[in-house]
Amino acid sequence: MTELSKRFNFKEVDEKWSNHWVDKGLFHTKPHKDKKPYTIVIPPPNVTGILHMGHALNDTLQDIIIRYKRMNGYEALWMPGTDHAGIATQNVVEKQLAKEGQKRQDLGRDAFVERLWDWKQQYGDTIIHQLKKLGSSCDWSRTRFTMDDDYSHAVKDVFIKLYAKGLIYRGQYIINWCPRCQTALSDEEVEHEDLPGNLYHIKYALKEDPNKFLVVATTRPETMLGDTAVAVNPKDERYKDFIGKNLILPLVNREIPIIEDDFVNPEFGTGAVKVTPAHDPNDFDIGKRHDLPFINILNPDATLNKEAGADYEGMDRFEAREVIISTLKEAKLLTKVEQHTHAVGHCYRCHTVIEPYISKQWFVKMKPLAGPARDAVTTGAIKFYPDRWTKVYLNWMDNIRDWCISRQIWWGHRIPVWYDDQENIYVAYNEEEALAQARDKRGEAVKLRQDPDVLDTWFSSWLWPFATLGWPNKSEDLDYFYPTASLFTASEIIFFWVARMVMAGIEFIGEIPFKDVYIHGTVRDTEGRKMSKSLGNAIDPLEIINEYGADALRFSLIMNSGQDLFVSKEKFEVGRNFANKIWNATRLILMNTSEIDSNFDITKKEHIQTMELSHQWIISKFYTTLQKVNQSIESYRYSEAETLMYEFFWSNFCDWYLEIIKNKWDDKDTQNVTYKILELSLQMMHPFMPFVTEEIWQHIKPEAGEICTSLWPEIQSQLIDESKEEQMSYVIDMITAVRNMRAQWNISPKLKTKCYFDASGNTTFNIQEHEQSLLRLAQLETLEEDIKITQRKNIAITLVHGIKIAIDLGEVVDVAKEKARMIKEREGLIKLKDNLAKRLDNKSFTDKAPKEVVKKEKGRLEALEQKTEELQKVIASLH
RNA sequence: GGGCGAUUAGCUCAGUUGGUUAGAGCACCUGACUUACAUUCAGGGGGUCGAGGGUUCAACUCCUUCAUCGCCCACCA
Numbered sequence: 014m015t016e017l018s019k020r021f022n023f024k025e026v027d028e029k030w031s032n033h034w035v036d037k038g039l040f041h042t043k044p045h046k047d048k049k050p051y052t053i054v055i056p057p058p059n060v061t062g063i064l065h066m067g068h069a070l071n072d073t074l075q076d077i078i079i080r081y082k083r084m085n086g087y088e089a090l091w092m093p094g095t096d097h098a099g100i101a102t103q104n105v106v107e108k109q110l111a112k113e114g115q116k117r118q119d120l121g122r123d124a125f126v127e128r129l130w131d132w133k134q135q136y137g138d139t140i141i142h143q144l145k146k147l148g149s150s151c152d153w154s155r156t157r158f159t160m161d162d163d164y165s166h167a168v169k170d171v172f173i174k175l176y177a178k179g180l181i182y183r184g185q186y187i188i189n190w191c192p193r194c195q196t197a198l199s200d201e202e203v204e205h206e207d208l209p210g211n212l213y214h215i216k217y218a219l220k221e222d223p224n225k226f227l228v229v230a231t232t233r234p235e236t237m238l239g240d241t242a243v244a245v246n247p248k249d250e251r252y253k254d255f256i257g258k259n260l261i262l263p264l265v266n267r268e269i270p271i272i273e274d275d276f277v278n279p280e281f282g283t284g285a286v287k288v289t290p291a292h293d294p295n296d297f298d299i300g301k302r303h304d305l306p307f308i309n310i311l312n313p314d315a316t317l318n319k320e321a322g323a324d325y326e327g328m329d330r331f332e333a334r335e336v337i338i339s340t341l342k343e344a345k346l347l348t349k350v351e352q353h354t355h356a357v358g359h360c361y362r363c364h365t366v367i368e369p370y371i372s373k374q375w376f377v378k379m380k381p382l383a384g385p386a387r388d389a390v391t392t393g394a395i396k397f398y399p400d401r402w403t404k405v406y407l408n409w410m411d412n413i414r415d416w417c418i419s420r421q422i423w424w425g426h427r428i429p430v431w432y433d434d435q436e437n438i439y440v441a442y443n444e445e446e447a448l449a450q451a452r453d454k455r456g457e458a459v460k461l462r463q464d465p466d467v468l469d470t471w472f473s474s475w476l477w478p479f480a481t482l483g484w485p486n487k488s489e490d491l492d493y494f495y496p497t498a499s500l501f502t503a504s505e506i507i508f509f510w511v512a513r514m515v516m517a518g519i520e521f522i523g524e525i526p527f528k529d530v531y532i533h534g535t536v537r538d539t540e541g542r543k544m545s546k547s548l549g550n551a552i553d554p555l556e557i558i559n560e561y562g563a564d565a566l567r568f569s570l571i572m573n574s575g576q577d578l579f580v581s582k583e584k585f586e587v588g589r590n591f592a593n594k595i596w597n598a599t600r601l602i603l604m605n606t607s608e609i610d611s612n613f614d615i616t617k618k619e620h621i622q623t624m625e626l627s628h629q630w631i632i633s634k635f636y637t638t639l640q641k642v643n644q645s646i647e648s649y650r651y652s653e654a655e656t657l658m659y660e661f662f663w664s665n666f667c668d669w670y671l672e673i674i675k676n677k678w679d680d681k682d683t684q685n686v687t688y689k690i691l692e693l694s695l696q697m698m699h700p701f702m703p704f705v706t707e708e709i710w711q712h713i714k715p716e717a718g719e720i721c722t723s724l725w726p727e728i729q730s731q732l733i734d735e736s737k738e739e740q741m742s743y744v745i746d747m748i749t750a751v752r753n754m755r756a757q758w759n760i761s762p763k764l765k766t767k768c769y770f771d772a773s774g775n776t777t778f779n780i781q782e783h784e785q786s787l788l789r790l791a792q793l794e795t796l797e798e799d800i801k802i803t804q805r806k807n808i809a810i811t812l813v814h815g816i817k818i819a820i821d822l823g824e825v826v827d828v829a830k831e832k833a834r835m836i837k838e839r840e841g842l843i844k845l846k847d848n849l850a851k852r853l854d855n856k857s858f859t860d861k862a863p864k865e866v867v868k869k870e871k872g873r874l875e876a877l878e879q880k881t882e883e884l885q886k887v888i889a890s891l892h
Numbered sequence: 893g894g895g896c897g898a899u900u901a902g903c904u905c906a907g908u909u910g911g912u913u914a915g916a917g918c919a920c921c922u923g924a925c926u927u928a929c930a931u932u933c934a935g936g937g938g939g940u941c942g943a944g945g946g947u948u949c950a951a952c953u954c955c956u957u958c959a960u961c962g963c964c965c966a967c968c969a
Contacts, residue, residue: 019929205966212969231969244969278968286969295967356966369967401896405964408895412965504964535963561931572917575905576897577962584904587917590931601928648908656906656916668933749935756935762924845913858949866911866950873912 017603017712021596023562026708031145031563039722040083040150042090044493051087052497053079054478055151056506057159059098060133061105064143066536067503069554070574073567074501074533074651076149080700081646082498083150084725090494092481093144093151095137097160099425099470100194100362106132106424122423129424133158143555148563148703150721157481159473160426167480168473169429169442171521176440180378181418183430183438187297188417190370191360192315192330196421197374198360199469200414201508203367205356214283214349215341217243220259220268227255227271228348230282232355233292234341235333237262238321239310240269242288244299247273249284263346264337265322272303291371307371313421315368330368375419375428375466382516383410389515389525398531398649402507409508418469425467433459475513478526485521495522499529507532531649534577536570557585564702565589571651571701572659591659592705595698598667599691599709605678606688613685615693618731626782628686630741631670633734634661635690639697640728646700658698666690669745673786688713693726744783746813751791754809754820757834765794767821771802774815774883793820803890810835810891812883832891839884846877 034040044050053075058068075091083089106129107117117125141156157164175181189198213234219225229243240262245252255271262269276299277286290300291307300307310321317325317333325333341347358367387410389395390403397403419428431439431447437454439461441447451459476484482491496518502511511530518526557566565588572587573580615621621629638661645654670687677683692714699706699720710720717723751768760766768791772780780787784796802810802817809831810819852858853874859867 017928020931021929229969233969276968281968288969293967293969295969298967355969405896408965507964573904579904581904583918586931590929593929593931597929597932599928604928650908653906653908660916667928671928672933752934753936756923759923762926762934841913849912852949855949861949862911869912 017596017600019597019600021562021593021705023564023592023704024559027146027148027558027563027704030704030707031148034150034719034721035145035153037719038154039719040091040152041154042088042152042494044489045088048086048088050494051079051082051089052092052494053090053499053501054092054481054497055094056500056502056510057094057096057157057474057477058140058144059101060095060137060140060158061098061102062095062140064140064147064554066552066554066570066580068140068144069147069566070533070536070570070578071501071503072144072147072149073570074531074574076147076567076703077571077651077700078499078646080150080703080721081725083721084696084699084723086724088493090155091149091151092155092157092494092497093141093149093153094155094157094477094481095140095159096470096474097133097158097425099420099422099467100196102129102133103422103424104194104362117423125423146555146558146563148567150703155481159470159477163483163486164473164476164480165426166442167476167485168426168468170485171476171517172429172468172472173440173442174521175377180381181375182378183373183375185371185373186376186417187291187294187369187371188374189358189367190313190315190372191363191365191367192311192313193363193365194360194422195313197370197372197417197419198367199417199471201471202361203358204361204364205358207354208357209352209354210357212282212351212353213338213341213347214351215263215287216346216348217260217263217269217287219255220261223261227252227260227285228283229285229287230351231287232353233334234337235317235325235330236289236292236310237287237337238265238317238325238333239289239291239308240265240267240287241290241300241305241308242269242272242303244272244274244277244286244288245284246275246277246279249277249279251279252285263344264324264340272299272305274299274302292369294369297369297371309371311368311370374417375430375464375468377416377418377472379413379415379516382520383413385519386410386512386515389519394525395515395527396529398529402504402530402532405504406507406512409512416469418472419464419466420469421466423467425470426473428464428466428468430464431461432464433461471509471513474510475517476521478514478518479522491522495526496524497527499531500527501531501533503535504532505535529649533574537577537579552580552582557582561585561589562592562704564592564705568592568655568702572655574652588702591663592702594663594667595695595702595705595709598662598671599712601671602687602691603712606684608681608684609688610681610685613689615686615689616729616732621732624682624686626737626740626744627670627673627786628682629732629734629737631666631690632686632732633737634665635693636729636733637738638665639693639726640730640733642697643728651701655701658694658701662694662698666694669741672790676785676789695720696723696726699723740778743778743814744786747780747783747816747818748787748790750811750813750818751787751793751820754811755792758809758820758822760820760822762792765792768793768796769799769802769805769808769819769821770796771800771817772798772815773800774812774817774879778814778816780816803887810887812880812887815879815883817883817887828891832888835884835888835891839881839888842877842881842884846874846881849874849877 056071079089079091110117120128172181189203191198210232212230212232214228214230216226216228227243243260256273258271259268260271276295288296288299288305290296290305291309308320310317312318315330317328319326338347359365360367387407390406429440429442431444433451439447439450441450447461451461478497479491479495482488482494484491514526518524554566565585568588568591569585573584615632621632638657641657642654645657674683674687695706695710703721707720770780787793787796802819805819807822808819809822810817849870853870
């Protein structure tokens with residue numbers, strides 16, 4: 014027998030097994046005729062990513078179900094990979110360059126992209142290594158990257174198909190512009206944050222009568238340099254006479270018309286709106302409606318350009334704001350400054366304030382894609398867990414807007430579009446093809462230039478569930494593993510990714526990409542803040558793995574994973590302690606089981622029935638637990654599953670069963686049953702704590718291969734016996750009652766006491782059968798039957814399930830104290846009894862409540878009555 | 893402005909169709925180094941389930957109003 018260390022040494026074990034599993038290819042999958050597939054695609058972490066708690070949670074959830082399904086005989090594929098994460102990754106490398114005093118422009122596009130690939134080569138797999146440390150049982154041989162050649166081909170294919178269908182178009186619109194990243198962003202990539210700001214009231218003089226003014230209100234005064242009108246509501250009596258007249262725009266001295274538009278809300282501000290069509294989405298619409306000029310006053314970096322006038326050219330937008338305010342103030346044109354909180358959009362990558370900005374971009378028409386994606390959820394083909402996210406999803410689908418997919422960065426999928434000198438568009442897989450198209454169209458060879466932009470990262474991610482399986486090529490993999498079974502992600506990603514994957518799956522494959530969407534909570538610190546590097550409140554999962562072990566990290570995270578989780582370092586102790594408990598229980602068992610019968614079959618009821626209660630009980634208890642664990646896992650209630658296992662293993666198995674059988678190791682049944690229950694428990698716990706269970710498995714069942722490929726225990730319902738569980742609960746209650754009395758009387762644990770009982774009140778339970786257990790676990794010297802128990806002196810006595818049980822207190826007894834304790838107990842019982850009696854007296858209760866409830870309550874009342882009566886007798890007899 | 897979620901022990905949370913005396917972990921208190929484990933064991937204290945109203949024989953659970961906190965969505969400058 015191998016000697017086991019006193020503590021579970023996760024440091025050696027974790028790495029050993031994660032390497033072993035991968036090296037042996039145990040998670041490798043392939044289409045399999047006789048097995049059902051179960052597929053999950055990982056939400057591909059960014060190549061820039063390092064494992065944070067959000068990943069740890071997300072990936073543990075997936076690993077649990079994938080290990081569970083694998084053990085249940087499925088061909089369980091967990092598809093791993095990483096996302097090129099356009100803006101994020103480019104930012105990282107640009108920062109690196111900045112340290113060298115360079116800009117991407119200094120390198121030029123090709124060299125810069127090459128540098129990004131170098132970076133990816135060097136650091137891109139960091140998170141993959143970290144996922145392995147966590148125990149993630151992905152099929153690593155399939156690891157994909159969203160910029161792999163074949164994946165890129167899929168992206169182009171999709172672009173070309175959608176363009177052909179008229180679902181992709183190019184146009185000049187107002188979009189969200191990040192001045193730092195210098196690219197367009199989709200609406201989803203803008204994070205709104207309510208910020209305190211000011212509403213500035215500014216006087217615009219009437220051209221026709223310079224002494225008359227119209228006052229407009231704005232939060233962004235610098236945009237006035239691009240104003241091309243002022244709008245009022247046509248129904249607004251105050252401004253009726255102004256409509257059609259002209260104003261002189263202060264600072265700029267441009268003549269602008271006063272127009273009417275229903276959009277204007279007379280209640281807000283002054284009821285007169287300055288219209289800046291090039292720098293505000295609403296004004297853009299107004300500008301289109303009224304055919305106004307669009308004056309762009311910003312450079313891409315959000316400094317003002319020459320349209321803004323010589324005084325402001327080159328100034329930063331926020332500096333310009335200050336200057337303009339003070340200039341207006343001096344000119345007495347600023348009539349009022351109101352405090353005003355408003356939502357300011359920020360870039361989700363760098364948190365810079367975004368600018369609404371006019372530019373020519375590529376868009377996906379979303380309405381035609383949204384319809385079927387909506388239906389997939391309303392018909393129940395796709396289900397959200399928890400269900401409330403359904404509404405969030407549908408709401409987004411119903412209010413969907415077109416998706417801006419072009420990005421002015423260099424890292425990503427280059428838009429497969431070429432232009433000729435006449436701005437004709439050629440959409441093609443490559444330049445050669447585009448040239449051919451151009452030749453056909455123009456009748457001569459022409460020079461083309463490719464669109465410089467790349468596609469939004471999510472334009473490749475939305476293909477993940479099938480592009481990873483070889484699409485657009487037909488493949489056995491795709492046939493077999495698609496659609497996937499379940500998707501695990503955080504709520505932030507529903508719009509970015511989940512919703513769009515549904516669209517893409519239906520559009521390109523004709524089939525939904527997954528059936529269940531499990532939305533898990535966000536990991537926060539104890540103050541409820543999101544964990545983030547910049548806040549410095551992040552707990553590093555790798556640090557936890559180092560200090561507590563991967564099993565501890567996994568177990569503790571899941572334990573806390575009801576809704577959002579608030580974690581602190583100490584919370585990981587639960588998992589560490591539990592792993593250690595499993596380890597030490599194994600040590601005990603291995604030390605005492607030398608003669609395991611290899612033919613022992615725990616499923617044989619006839620054999621089990623001949624055993625003593627404790628064995629039957631633990632077997633029944635195990636299968637009861639297993640049954641519940643199965644249900645919990647199947648319904649995505651993982652923390653519940655863990656609670657069940659924890660309770661079973663620690664409380665039932667270790668604290669009771671192992672203690673009870675401790676002096677019976679020479680019994681064969683004891684050895685066989687204990688060993689087998691350990692084995693089964695390890696399997697049940699394996700998806701949750703893969704490392705400790707695998708390590709132990711190798712000590713107790715080395716001939717059986719790896720536990721991760723073992724078959725999940727089948728429920729043996731013939732061995733589930735409630736009566737055994739009840740009988741055992743009597744033993745437990747009895748021991749507890751005696752321990753209780755001992756504690757109350759401060760009896761030293763070293764001192765064994767005499768114990769007496771009177772079982773005349775319970776004929777179904779034979780206490781003497783359990784004498785050994787009671788003697789040992791309750792520290793008793795003797796256990797004697799005594800029908801005149803209440804006449805004894807110097808005892809403490811209590812009633813358990815109709816059985817009077819008393820311990821001898823020797824000379825120390827204080828009868829008054831004991832009596833007082835029992836009176837107090839009796840009072841409590843009487844209160845309960847009275848309440849119950851009242852309820853049963855109530856005719857409407859007995860009439861309306863279900864019969865079984867009434868019956869149950871009657872039974873309870875009888876038991877309570879009996880107990881109070883007995884207690885009364887005991888009290889009366891105490892002297 | 894709309895929607896969603898939360899509010900249960902000092903802390904973090906369970907509580908699945910309404911039905912025993914509302915549970916767990918941590919923390920706390922008492923006791924024990926009992927040769928599997930002090931990352932342990934035994935015992936204990938602690939909750940009018942956010943507030944008010946309602947439905948019901950019965951409410952932590954259903955309805956309603958309110959309060960506090962959090963999240964998401966929204967073009968009112």
